[in-house]
Amino acid sequence: MTHSVSMTVNGKSVSGEVxxxxxxxxxxxxxxxLTGTHVGCDTSQCGACVVHKDGQSIKSCTILxxxxxxxxxxxxxxxxxxxxxHPMQEAFRExxxxxxxxxxxxxxxxxxxxxxxxxxxxxxEIREWLEGNICRxxxxxxxxxxxxxxxxxxx
Amino acid sequence: MYDFTYQRAVSVDDAAxxxxxxxxxxxxxxxxxxxxxxxxRLAQPSDVVDLSGISGLAGISVxxxxxxxxxxxxxxxxxxxxxxxxxxxxxxxxxDGIGDPQVRNRGTIGGSIANNDPAADYxxxxxxxxxxxxxxxxxxxxxxxxxxxxxxxxxxxxxxxAVKFPTPSKAAYMKFPNPASRYAIVGVFVAQGSDxxxxxxxxxxxxxxxxxxxxxxxxxxxxxxxxVANISxxxxxxxxxxxxxxxxxxxxxxxxxxxxxxxAG
Ligand SMILES: Cc1cc2nc3c(=O)[nH]c(=O)nc-3n(C[C@H](O)[C@H](O)[C@H](O)COP(=O)(O)OP(=O)(O)OC[C@H]3O[C@@H](n4cnc5c(N)ncnc54)[C@H](O)[C@@H]3O)c2cc1C
Ligand code: FES
Ligand code: FES
Numbered sequence: 001m002t003h004s005v006s007m008t009v010n011g012k013s014v015s016g017e018v019x020x021x022x023x024x025x026x027x028x029x030x031x032x033x034l035t036g037t038h039v040g041c042d043t044s045q046c047g048a049c050v051v052h053k054d055g056q057s058i059k060s061c062t063i064l065x066x067x068x069x070x071x072x073x074x075x076x077x078x079x080x081x082x083x084x085x086h087p088m089q090e091a092f093r094e095x096x097x098x099x100x101x102x103x104x105x106x107x108x109x110x111x112x113x114x115x116x117x118x119x120x121x122x123x124x125e126i127r128e129w130l131e132g133n134i135c136r137x138x139x140x141x142x143x144x145x146x147x148x149x150x151x152x153x154x155x
Numbered sequence: 156m157y158d159f160t161y162q163r164a165v166s167v168d169d170a171a172x173x174x175x176x177x178x179x180x181x182x183x184x185x186x187x188x189x190x191x192x193x194x195x196r197l198a199q200p201s202d203v204v205d206l207s208g209i210s211g212l213a214g215i216s217v218x219x220x221x222x223x224x225x226x227x228x229x230x231x232x233x234x235x236x237x238x239x240x241x242x243x244x245x246x247x248x249x250x251d252g253i254g255d256p257q258v259r260n261r262g263t264i265g266g267s268i269a270n271n272d273p274a275a276d277y278x279x280x281x282x283x284x285x286x287x288x289x290x291x292x293x294x295x296x297x298x299x300x301x302x303x304x305x306x307x308x309x310x311x312x313x314x315x316x317a318v319k320f321p322t323p324s325k326a327a328y329m330k331f332p333n334p335a336s337r338y339a340i341v342g343v344f345v346a347q348g349s350d351x352x353x354x355x356x357x358x359x360x361x362x363x364x365x366x367x368x369x370x371x372x373x374x375x376x377x378x379x380x381x382x383v384a385n386i387s388x389x390x391x392x393x394x395x396x397x398x399x400x401x402x403x404x405x406x407x408x409x410x411x412x413x414x415x416x417x418x419a420g
Contacts, residue, residue: 001160020161020203021193044191045336050257056231059257062190066161067205113256131337132255 005069009034010078018065025049027065028075036076036105040134047133050106051075057113059132076105079112088112088150097146099137107133111147119155123148156193160202167212167291167314170204174312177202182314184227184266187258212265212316215239220322222246226265226315234259243284245326245344245419249276252330254337265315268300271307271363273394274338278364280328281318283344283355289317303362323348325378327418329411330358333398340399341407343367345415351375354383354412359393359404370412380413 006015009032016031028034028051039061040048049061052074079086085093088108098104107130114121114129121129126144135143160177164170174180180202183189192198206212212227215236222242224233233239234251253259253267253276267277268288281288281297288295291314300308309315323346330342339358346353352374354367373382388408393401 001158003161019158021156021158023190042191042194044187044258047255047257056260057257058260062186062261064161064186064190064203064205067163067186067207110256129256132257 003066003069005065007068007070008072010074016065020064020066022065023061024051024053024063024065024068024073025060027068028060028073034075034077038102038105040102040106045132045134046103047106047110047130048103050109050133052109052113055116057110074109076108079108087153088115088147091150091153092143092146095142095146095149097138097142103133103135103137107135107143107147111150114147115151115154119151121147121151157196157199159193159200161205162202163205163208166209167316170206170209170314171291171312173202173204177204180204180312182206182269184263184269185229185261186266187254187262188266188270188272206265206314213263217242218319222320222322224264224318224320226317227263228265230254230259230262230264230267231256233264242322243320243326245323245328245346246280246284246320249280249328249330249344252276252328252332252337264318268318269307269309269315271301271303271305272338273304273360273363274333274340274358276328276330276339276342276357279339279342279344279355279357280320281355282364282366283328283346283353284320284323284326285346285348285350285353286321287319288315289319290315294319298366301364305363321348325419327415327420329415329418331407331411341404341411343408343411343415345374345412345419347374347378347419352378356388356408356412359388359408361392361394365392367408367412374416378416378419380416383409383412383416386412 038048040046044062051060178201181200230250230253239247286297326346330339342357344355354370390401390405393404395401
């Protein structure tokens with residue numbers, strides 16, 4: 001079965017026809033060509049697909065596009081202001097918070113949800129918050145450092 | 156994922172009618188268990204009936220000595236609720252330890268108990284606190300609700316609408332989480348309330364959550380960690396998998412019970 005969906009993605013109104021089984025992440029990547037949101041697993045565990053929906057971080061691989069009709073979605077592409085990176089993106093760049101970069105969009109989107117409610121998170125709080133974001137490269141150390149720095153420059 | 160027909164229910168009656176009217180429909184709450192199951196083609200429903208558009212199914216209220224949690228209330232909402240934190244801090248604590256922040260933002264109490272994963276956290280709180288499960292058809296005592304591995308007393312198309320938790324005088328939950336998923340390898344919920352002491356164990360039992368009755372009677376006469384220190388549950392009834400043997404799980408049940416009793420104070 002197909003559904004017409006309309007939503008706001010990174011501030012722009014978008015719409016499309018999706019199957020019932022189309023996941024939000026497929027809609028973002030395949031229909032809108034916003035390929036910054038990644039898919040790293042099929043078990044809802046890795047967090048590479050994290051986006052914000054109506055102000056909350058969620059795994060876009062575990063929600064149907066049809067469920068997001070009318071939603072307000074922000075992806076990694078929605079953060080930078082032209083060529084100026086968002087302070088959290090800049091902090092990842094400055095602090096070597098990525099190696100291959102596959103997990104990074106999810107890390108950044110997840111970090112922003114943490115900082116929204118907790119503007120000055122401790123290292124422990126950051127590590128606990130990243131429970132649902134898996135990185136195969138960095139060993140997390142510099143990701144935690146980046147988020148601390150990013151939170152600092154956002155305050 | 157096999158295709159299906161997505162339907163959005165506008166009321167509980169509408170959800171029940173949509174299930175009734177379809178060949179083989181499944182309800183969807185947060186989708187955090189259902190969608191991964193569909194992705195792996197472990198189920199092939201004709202229809203998926205989404206409960207998230209039904210108003211009034213999410214939210215927490217205090218009614219007399221009970222805390223009532225709507226079925227569509229997310230784990231994150233329970234964890235952050237001032238009412239839950241003041242009346243049953245152990246429940247807020249438990250919800251805060253489920254999975255990860257994104258799972259907690261979407262996953263619901265109704266979905267968790269309807270699914271009855273043997274390693275899920277909420278079944279232990281329901282049984283440990285002597286909760287009542289409210290559906291569109293009846294009220295079911297938690298002791299009668301969880302009937303086996305991924306099995307509950309729910310009939311086809313029966314919708315969980317809320318869970319009523321009596322306020323205990325003290326309670327605590329301790330889990331030994333699987334380091335990858337955060338599901339319980341063993342979780343023990345201990346509570347002292349108007350109907351005595353309850354000890355509910357999740358993660359360990361072959362048939363899912365169970366009550367450790369020997370621990371309950373020991374704690375009824377002496378609510379201290381020492382009272383349970385020498386009580387172990389029979390290993391033969393426990394799960395074993397790549398994460399832990401039944402022997403190890405039996406050991407963990409006693410350790411988690413001691414810690415929960417200490418934490419409950
Ligand atoms: C990475 C990851 C880690 C997790 N870690 C944990 C953990 O540490 N501890 C833990 O306990 N859980 C964990 N979970 C599971 C999580 O808590 C799920 O949210 C929960 O089990 C299911 O809730 P849901 O709202 O997503 O339900 P859904 O996935 O939507 O539904 C689950 C089942 O319940 C049925 N159902 C849903 N709502 C109702 C209702 N109101 N009435 C009747 N039937 C209903 C559905 O038909 C379906 O069969 C984890 C999940 C993931 C993906
Ligand atoms: S792709 Fe791995 S959690 Fe979404
Ligand atoms: S930088 Fe490669 S997975 Fe994180």
